[in-house]
Structures are given as C-alpha cells and as structure tokens.
Amino acid sequence: MTEQQQRVRVAIVGSGSGTNARALCEHAQHPDAQYDVCLIISTKSGIGIVQVALDFKISCHVAASRETFATELCDALIEHRIDVLLLAGLMRHVPEEVVAAVHGNVLNIHPSLLPSHGGRGMYGVYVHQAVLSAGESHTGATVHLVTNEYDQGRIIAQDSLEIAPGQTPEQLQERVKQLEHALYPRAVDKFCASIRMGDLQD
Numbered sequence: 001m002t003e004q005q006q007r008v009r010v011a012i013v014g015s016g017s018g019t020n021a022r023a024l025c026e027h028a029q030h031p032d033a034q035y036d037v038c039l040i041i042s043t044k045s046g047i048g049i050v051q052v053a054l055d056f057k058i059s060c061h062v063a064a065s066r067e068t069f070a071t072e073l074c075d076a077l078i079e080h081r082i083d084v085l086l087l088a089g090l091m092r093h094v095p096e097e098v099v100a101a102v103h104g105n106v107l108n109i110h111p112s113l114l115p116s117h118g119g120r121g122m123y124g125v126y127v128h129q130a131v132l133s134a135g136e137s138h139t140g141a142t143v144h145l146v147t148n149e150y151d152q153g154r155i156i157a158q159d160s161l162e163i164a165p166g167q168t169p170e171q172l173q174e175r176v177k178q179l180e181h182a183l184y185p186r187a188v189d190k191f192c193a194s195i196r197m198g199d200l201q202d
C-alpha cells in the first residue's frame, strides 16, 4: 500500500466562508500530510465552503434541510468511507448518530481559548465581543473533540495571541482566524497520525 492510500479520509462540514476548509485542503496537498479531504458538506448552496470544494475538485454535498440533516450526513459519510469529520463554521448541532457514524472522530475549531467563551450563542463576532468585554489580555483558538454539548469535548490543541489595546471585535476575529488556519491543519494531522498508528498496531 502506498503512503497516499494509507492517509486518513476526512470530510469537512460547514455553513460559511470556508477559510478553515481552504486551509485544511491546502495542507492536504503536502506530501507528508496525514489526511485526504474526500468530501465537503455545506448547509447552503452558493457559499464560500462550496467554492472551496470546486477549487480543490472535492465531492460536495449540500445538506440544506434540517429535517434530513442527520440522515444525509450519515449516508454521505458511509458512502465516502470517511474516518474523521471536521467541523469548520457549522451553524447546526451535530446529531449523535453522525458522531457514532465516524466512531466519535469528530473535531471542531472554536475561536476562543476554551473553556472560556464557548457554548450556545458563542459564535462569529459574538465570541470576540465577549472576550473584549471580559477584559482578557489573551485570546486564541481551540481544536476539540465534538460531543453532545456545545464546545465541551476534550481539547486537542490551542494557540493564543495577545490582545492589542483598542482592538475591535472584527480585528480580533481576523487575527484569530489567521491563527486557526495554521492550528487546525496541524491538529488534524496529529489526530490523524494517531489514528494511523492505531490502525498499524491492530
């Protein structure tokens, strides 16, 4: 079996501009990456994350209906033999059966230093407003396992930055996103390498 065939098969699911999805796809092009992006799932058509799928020639599934979201996701994950599901700006709760379909291998990236400023309602610029209102000196991003509770799963990786005086929430959001684009692919690589090690030991 070649190196390429042994890579972990990942899917990315999101609802937005797709800048993290793009960073993950770019990283997968490195010869020593541990994963291949085999599927992108979007909750809307015509948004940034769909364009990422087109740019990288990756299969894309639009799962717009909330009613059939769980079934559509499970079917797509099974059809594309996905090992790991990556959330990147998903604006929906992940149903338990979806987590089970990939044996709990679901990661998310959150734009704060969890456990601070996470949970329901903490998304987009609201996170950065909360960080500034709390008078924090530092903020950052967290990659964590996904469980039934928002932003509560085991932390896999974090990276932080110092907040400059007078920064707006929007400026902070932009700086944190730059961190995310380096942190997420690095954390996914490490996670997938541990999965590959497990496979080799079986």
Ligand code: GRF
Binding pocket: 014, 015, 016, 017, 018, 019, 020, 021, 088, 089, 090, 109, 110, 111, 124, 177, 180
């Ligand atoms: C990121 O800030 C991520 O931390 C959060 O949603 C945002 C997605 O942005 N979960 P993008 O679609 O990757 O640009």
